Amino acid sequence: MPEVMTVRDRVAEVIAEETRGCDPGEVPERICSAAVRLLPVSGASVSLRGAGMPVPLSASGERAAYLMEMQVTLGDGPCVEAAETGTAVFATDLVGARDTSRWPVYAHQAAAAGVRAVYALPLGDGTVCVGTLDLYRDVPGALADGEVRTARSVADVMTAALVALPHGEENGPGGDGLWLSPMAMEHDEVYQAVGMVMAQRGAGAEEALDLLRGHAFAHGSTVLAVSHEVVTRRLRMDPD
Structure with a gap:
């Protein structure tokens, strides 16, 4: 009998399909796209933890990029809190009392953009948070236990991918430091x-x-x- 595919196997398979043959600079966006395939979400974005604010790195689409930029502008939101605490932050209903009281301006603007739930997962090893993976959904509600495991597996792959991105001269003549996307360099x-x-x-x-x-x-x-x-x-x- 064939072996049952585990969550990690499925995540690895989909991400491998998405990233096959792409340039290093495309990897974060492709993993965001894989997250949308793997989970009941409409968008995904990834940001690095910066001095005083998240640094947007990539997104699966324009709305996800907008929602990520909104948190940079406000200095508030699930992504910011997840980066600061190093723990997952799930906003399951952005028009509900609980989430609007936590992030009143962000919740209002995200809901106005058609997003009702945000799930922010830290990228790191439990002691050092290097950024966050943010997932967006158009309907309210919590992720099921299996979906949370899938999201965490995607975050683990994203962390490993960021660590493996080219450094120094691998990034081209005169390159220095960690590879950054055009979005981050802006x-x-x-x-x-x-x-x-x-x-x-x-x-x-x-x-x-x-x-x-x-x-x-x-x-x-x-x-x-x-x-x-x-x-x-x-x-x-x-x-x-």
């Missing part, structure tokens, strides 16, 4: 903008980031878009 502007706002306001890094976030929220924008305005000198944040 967020270098956020750090540049933080430095410029620190100089303009005589503020610390945390206060400068809060100012960028506040401006983004007040103008219905994202922290990335506001940072681009600051870096290109179309916006200054001098003291009033």
Whole structure:
């Protein structure tokens, strides 16, 4: 009799299909796509844990990318909490009292985008969290036990994939540090903008980031878009 396929076997099979023949830079996005195939979710994204905020790395589609960017802008949400605590954070009903009280602004905006549940899983070995895998669903509800095991297996594969991405000269001439996707490299502007706002306001890094976030929220924008305005000198944040 054929052996029964285990959860890890199934996860490995689907991810192998998704990533076969792709460039290293495509791996995180392909694993996000595999997560959508394996689980009852409509989207997935992955972010690295950065200084003061998550750094978006990849997503399965535009809405997942938007929801990830929203948490960067707000500095709040299941992804942020999972990265800070190193534990899985499941928001099972973003219009329910429990989740709206935890993340009122994020819950409202995510629900407005058509997402009713978010499942954020830390990437790491239990002692060090390097980022999160975030899963999005259009209907409320918890994942079943088997689905949670599948999600954790996907997160384990994602962690291993990130560790295995090219470093240094493997990333091309003049490359240094961990490989980053174009999405992540765009967020270098956020750090540049933080430095410029620190100089303009005589503020610390945390206060400068809060100012960028506040401006983004007040103008219905994202922290990335506001940072681009600051870096290109179309916006200054001098003291009033």
